[in-house]
Amino acid sequence: MDHSLLSSFIFTFLFSALLISPSSSEKCNPSDKKVLLEIKAAFGNPYILASWKNDTDCCSWYNVKCNSTTHRIYQLTIFDGELSGQIPAAIGNLPYLEMVDLNNLSNVTGPIPSALGKLKRLTFLRLNYLNLTGSIPSALGQLNELTLLYLNSNKLTGSIPSQLTQLTNLNALNLSSNQLCGQIPVGGKLQSFDASSYADNKCLCGAPLDSCK
Template structure:
């Protein structure tokens, strides 16, 4: 499966959210509270449930758990609020006991070699959680509906795993969500119609590299994605032109590797659009002159059924011919003259 051309932006957004959460921690001091005894007991159970991996070697019963690697405590209460276990050799499932850290705000378990199995239902008990990243593991099963109970979530990333089945419509009930990453899995079925009516602001949406099918719900045309929508590398069909609009704020639109079919000449693009990938679809018509007014940093409309002269001006001639190749009858710089 291909990697999104906008992955750098995604990583920057993810890092920014992580840093904001870390900066919200109270400043450490000599009088900081020691680790809560109940949390310490749970952490040792989590370590055992992960088969005592080397990256948790500092988790020993005779030391204060607030000094352990891969976690942070609140300096006033000693309760564990951040758990960040990543880049290690782990062969286990997520321990159910992870749901027994009631003050946890951030759970980040990613790039663990063989972290497998389903997401345990006990995670629904973590009602203070605002950041959940389980990226780049070997997790499987369905995306659980109980995640919609975590009302404080601002960031949810389950990408690069083996989740299957359909996307739960109930995820739209998360009122504070800013970004939803379900890309690079084995998800099937339609994009939920409810994603056109999130309880709060519409989050940036990453659904690429799955097996989603059908048409994009019309409801998505009534919402405004603040930065990015990525539906690439699926089996989606029909009209997706309603995702655009002059007054929308979306900057990155990635629709490549589908079977979308609509007249591009009738599309009005947002003024702030900087990255557009429509390649490998069945899009027809001509390139609208409005594209010359955009500050495009990336453009790819190759492998479609477009015709006519490429408009002159703006950034359109700054891209090489590969951005326009394999269309029905496009012409003009950087392609051959009409």
């Protein structure tokens, strides 16, 4: 190979390397990235999620955290911003999530998706100061690793599902300021929390509140 051909070959190789370097350096799991973009679309592509772009590495996006070893998304945290719509069931398709924290987002409405019950690694679930309606899904009782559950300051109705007694690792609970009714299920950790965890509901009763009539 003569000198000119060799120089041309080297130039082409280096130029090609520059072109592919952004994608080759991306750490984000492709499945996680796809789900996050679905979540963004479900919320109407809000400004608060402006960093979530298909041509960037989702491990660098705001409002999420990526494990430095597995490169899987393990935290989703959005608060104090303009976010509207219902919590999409697609969140349940991020299997490595350990924390879901959505709070102080008054335009987030609708039900709590039962798909959250698929997040077997979840330890922290805070969905408070939103405008959620409907009942607490029994599927949350499948979150065996859960240590914190805050659903306070919404418009949740119905009774507390008995499946929450299965959350034996729970050490923080707040279901106050909703429209819940009925007897607090007996068992598990539910009686270990004080009355403030259940305060300001429509007609909850049973320990640690007053006994049911």
